[in-house]
Amino acid sequence: MIDLKFLQNNFDLVSQKLQKKGVDSAVIERLGEEFASLKAINAKLEAAQADQNQMSKLFGQYKKEGKDVAELKSKVDANKELIAGYQEESRSAEDALYTIALSIPNLPDDDVPHGEDEHDNIELRRVLEPRRFDFIPKEHWELAEMNGWIDFERGVKLAKSRFSVLKGQAARLERALINFFLDQNAKRGFEELCVPFINNEAMLQGTGQLPKFGDDLFKIEDENLYLIPTAEVPLTNLYHDEILSESDLPVLMTGYTPCFRKEAGSAGRDTRGMIRQHQFDKVEMVAIAHPDKSDEVFDMMVENASDILTALGLPHRVVRLCDGDLGFSAATTIDLEVWLPGQNQYREISSISNTRDFQARRAKIRFKEDKKNRLVHTLNGSALAVGRTLIAIMENYQNVDGIIEIPEVLKPYMR
RNA sequence: CGGGAGAUGGUAGAGCGGUUGAAUACACCGGUCUUGAAAACCGGCGAAGGUAACACUUCCGGGGGUUCGAAUCCCCCUCUCCCGGCCA
Structure with missing residues (x-):
């Protein structure tokens, strides 16, 4: 607010x-x-x-x-x-x-570039040169089929469209990525948490999903509960209506959760493959920071996510969102976009935001500063979206036969 | 899901319907003492709104009711603990 x-x-x-x-x-x-x-x-x-x-x-x-x-x-x-x-x-x-x-979005920071939509976002830098293929790289769904990695049809049978099943090496790779991400985040000082995947209405209001975006959420029938659309909700609201002491700050948290989104309004977009699903895995970073120091934390979070992509050998670019493309709660956001050779384009794989005191005011998260209570700053960012990383690995590490190599840093996690 | 007990400040734990926003203890913070610490002693110590600062208002799990007046009486809900059923 x-x-x-x-x-x-x-x-x-x-x-x-x-x-x-x-x-x-x-x-x-x-x-x-x-x-x-x-x-x-x-x-x-x-x-x-x-x-x-x-x-x-x-x-x-x-x-x-x-x-x-x-x-x-x-x-x-x-x-x-x-x-x-x-x-x-x-x-x-x-x-x-x-x-x-409660329906008014956050104010953009003064230094956020002006623009209408994602076309006006500003590319800050590119990391790693995309690999040159001497054959036409395939898209991930084609590779998935060749390797028997993803069963789209049975995912639909079990639930509905936009659900899928990972099999064998792909399922294993998914798990390896989760562990790898959590370990990398821990190295940066993020404490690992395992939180409820269902949260109540007050929590979703705290982080800004409600009251305005209820259409994007899966609600539990006859209960005041929702499947979380991101771990940002439980992690940020861990301190809902609490007063921290200044020495607690910054609180750095990470957690793996599945995320559930109705994707209302996304009809026809990314219907093929695993880019946009109703359920996906994500490892999230959340920080509760002293308001005077949240910028440092923000930079660290961007660096961390980018470094993870680099460690995986995935080319990506760092993009500053313009004010027209900012999310509801964000005062400033940087997206990381990974290179997908099969699609021949960069696609969002992480989004890191500083909401300043916007969520803190809604969720009543404060800290004691010289006897007075002051609102904290809350930040969140993916490190990383697991399914999209899997796709990126498939497309970037494919050979001409469709065989997919495992990135070096993941090999210990695949044993 | 069935039976019983309970929910008060950071914790523990009092509280005849009327200076009780709340005794007391511990924790915590400040001070005295000490070379320093501990002990002892003195003082302070919940939150939100409001104000320049006061005043003032609200909050004893949440909501409603009785009353001039409710932490204290009544109703509903939620949660916690113990016993049983089910179960990873």
Whole structure:
């Protein structure tokens, strides 16, 4: 959630920044008004409550002294009705405010480049030269079929479209990658966690998936629970509504989880192969950082993910997202895109974001700084998307017969 | 899923319906003492909103009710613990 006090004092700035994220300035104006009217009604309510408390104390005193309370009681009764009315007003003002506030995306950082969509993203650098093939490299689904690695049809039979089954060496490679990623993250100081794959509504609101993006989530029937779309949800919310001590920061966490996404609105995109599935494996990094030091942590996370790709010998590029392409919660994002020779293009394999205090405000994650509580910064990034790494290995390590070599660093993990 | 018990500040643990936002102990922080530490003694010590700072408001698992007044009484929900069933 954005800082409403900041909004009050910097309307033009906020409004202009959110324009890029597709928010109409009229909505921002509404938001400011709702905030102001909530504060106004709460002031009235609190004054009336103060009166009530005073009179109740008097009441007790009168009783003790044997005085007549009839007049006082009628005053108290009248005030009570006043309070009930204010309470109702306050409640509806609050509803109105949060209905809007929770659906407003984060403000982009000042140094985020301007742009409409992914075409305006800025390539920062390329790492590793793509290999030159003396034959036409195949796409991963073709390789999968030749090697008997992926059973798309039976995945569909078991669940529905966009589900698949990994077999034999591919299943083993998937597991090897998970272990490799977790080990690499541990070397950077990320503590490994194994968390619930189902989270409740409050957690999904904390990280920003709800209330706005419920259509992308698998909900458990008759329960207030959802399959997680990313480990960012449980890892970040581990400290939901908690106050950390300054010395705890930064908290660096990593975890493997499957991720479940409905992919609503992705009809027809990447329907072939394993690029876009309803269920996929991912190893995630999450950091809870001191607000003055989150930039350092962010750089480290980007470096870590890039280094893992390099260790696997996978060519990739580092891309800075423009404001038009930023996700809902992100203030700044860097994507890593891996080279897929079969597709002859770079495809996203990791996305690393600093949400600043946006998620922290929603999830109430704070730390003590000189007796005062201050919101932390939360960061998240993939290191890495496992299925897409598997695809990248298949396409980059194929030979002319369709045989796929195992990257050197993974061999110990395949034994 | 069935039977019983419970939910209070970082932890432990009190709390007749009326200066109880909450005794007490431990932990923690500051100070005195000490070469330093420990001990002892003194002081401080929950959160949110609000304020320049006060004031003030709210919070004793969550929600609702009774009352002038609820941590204390009533109802619902959630969670935890113990016993049984099922089970990796």
